[in-house]
Amino acid sequence: MRAEKIFAGKTLAILSGGGDTPAINSSIEAVRNRASMLGFKVYGILRGWKGLLGDGDVVDLTNIAYNGIYGGTGLLSSRTNPFPSKKNPEDRSQQILRNIERYKIDVLVTIGGDDTNGAAKKMYEKYGIPVIGFPKTIDNDLRTRTIHHYQGKQYETVLCPGFPSGAMAIKKLTSKLHTTNESHQRIMVLEVMGRDAGWLTGTAVFGGAQVALVPEVEMTKERKDFFFEHVKEQYMRSPKHSLIIAVSEGVRWWNEEKQSLEMVYASPDLDEYGHPRFGGISGVIASEISKKLGIEARGQISGYIPRSGKCYEYDRRLTSTLADKVVDLLLREDYGKMPVMRDIVPYSELEEFHTDAIDMGNNRPVCRFLDQHHRCALSYGVYPRIPHCNSTGIR
Numbered sequence: 394m395r396a397e398k399i400f401a402g403k404t405l406a407i408l409s410g411g412g413d414t415p416a417i418n419s420s421i422e423a424v425r426n427r428a429s430m431l432g433f434k435v436y437g438i439l440r441g442w443k444g445l446l447g448d449g450d451v452v453d454l455t456n457i458a459y460n461g462i463y464g465g466t467g468l469l470s471s472r473t474n475p476f477p478s479k480k481n482p483e484d485r486s487q488q489i490l491r492n493i494e495r496y497k498i499d500v501l502v503t504i505g506g507d508d509t510n511g512a513a514k515k516m517y518e519k520y521g522i523p524v525i526g527f528p529k530t531i532d533n534d535l536r537t538r539t540i541h542h543y544q545g546k547q548y549e550t551v552l553c554p555g556f557p558s559g560a561m562a563i564k565k566l567t568s569k570l571h572t573t574n575e576s577h578q579r580i581m582v583l584e585v586m587g588r589d590a591g592w593l594t595g596t597a598v599f600g601g602a603q604v605a606l607v608p609e610v611e612m613t614k615e616r617k618d619f620f621f622e623h624v625k626e627q628y629m630r631s632p633k634h635s636l637i638i639a640v641s642e643g644v645r646w647w648n649e650e651k652q653s654l655e656m657v658y659a660s661p662d663l664d665e666y667g668h669p670r671f672g673g674i675s676g677v678i679a680s681e682i683s684k685k686l687g688i689e690a691r692g693q694i695s696g697y698i699p700r701s702g703k704c705y706e707y708d709r710r711l712t713s714t715l716a717d718k719v720v721d722l723l724l725r726e727d728y729g730k731m732p733v734m735r736d737i738v739p740y741s742e743l744e745e746f747h748t749d750a751i752d753m754g755n756n757r758p759v760c761r762f763l764d765q766h767h768r769c770a771l772s773y774g775v776y777p778r779i780p781h782c783n784s785t786g787i788r
């Protein structure tokens with residue numbers, strides 16, 4: 394007897410938008426494989442929403458080999474917003490609708506953060522386009538409402554594909570920086586991606602960074618005074634007279650001259666979702682340390698290192714598990730949703746029954762500042778389990 398493919402004759406399209414991560418190809422491969430098994434014809438839309446503008450830029454993914462371990466995104470990416478923005482006031486959603494019609498797309502899977510998936514949610518709510526979001530963020534800044542069971546307690550945490558591979562890269566990079574730093578008895582300020590969330594920066598602690606500054610905590614005048622005292626003490630106490638401080642690119646830092654909190658930008662330009670480009674806070678902090686404490690300090694920007702390179706095994710497991718939940722949503726025709734990890738339990742038990750689906754879009758962390766749980770989670774080193782990292786954050 395031949396099994397009937399329930400979605401035979403239907404088309405599912407996948408796009409990826411926003412900053413890349415090492416887990417996007419893995420997500421595409423996992424969703425494509427499962428959708429093909431259900432009988433869908435699978436299209437890939439190139440360059441995020443941009444691939445559905447004009448005449449469209451679409452490739453057939455149904456029967457081609459796809460390498461999910463290779464990092465980045467084979468479908469390419471952009472920060473295109475189909476809806477009016479400050480940068481581009483034109484409403485291009487009608488072009489998207491025309492192409493959805495033209496390519497006969499029945500379901501759209503959008504791999505993205507809150508920007509890409511927020512636009513998809515609007516397409517669903519305004520025009521009834523069946524969409525499913527797939528989480529993607531190197532900053533780990535989507536509120537996934539994941540519960541981490543840790544030493545008998547439960548913590549709300551965040552776990553998005555891409556972050557584990559990025560975290561490994563930051564841990565490795567930090568571990569390497571010690572030798573050069575120790576040779577010059579310096580303080581190194583390592584800048585890490587993270588506009589609103591300090592998860593990635595926090596993982597530098599697993600590579601031996603002694604201090605981490607995250608965007609959830611504003612560096613007010615009072616906090617800065619304490620910071621300098623603490624840095625001096627840590628440096629003097631360290632056996633090799635060297636210290637690594639990790640800092641998120643989006644940290645707000647008290648500017649003595651202007652008497653205000655400031656962020657440091659690499660460029661004043663905003664993208665179509667209204668985001669500026671950060672860069673340079675590490676240099677500002679390093680020069681203030683040198684001036685105030687008389688200790689040689691250097692800034693180091695880790696830049697695109699966490700986003701680059703291959704997809705680690707943990708992310709492979711994560712993307713397959715979430716893609717299983719996509720199948721569940723497809724079978725129930727439950728759209729406007731995004732699969733998430735519901736629980737974090739020991740690594741070997743990452744199973745489908747630990748997933749959930751939440752409304753997609755509008756999933757930024759609730760508040761910029763740490764609540765009690767997050768504060769505990771950070772100080773106790775409660776992070777999503779990353780192979781080779783211990784849970785105390787101590788080398």
Ligand code: F6P
Pocket residue numbers: 411412413531532586587588642670671
């Ligand atoms: O996707 C978010 C992010 O990783 C931010 O942390 C960072 O500011 C931004 O991307 C930079 O990306 P790009 O330079 O590629 O626009």
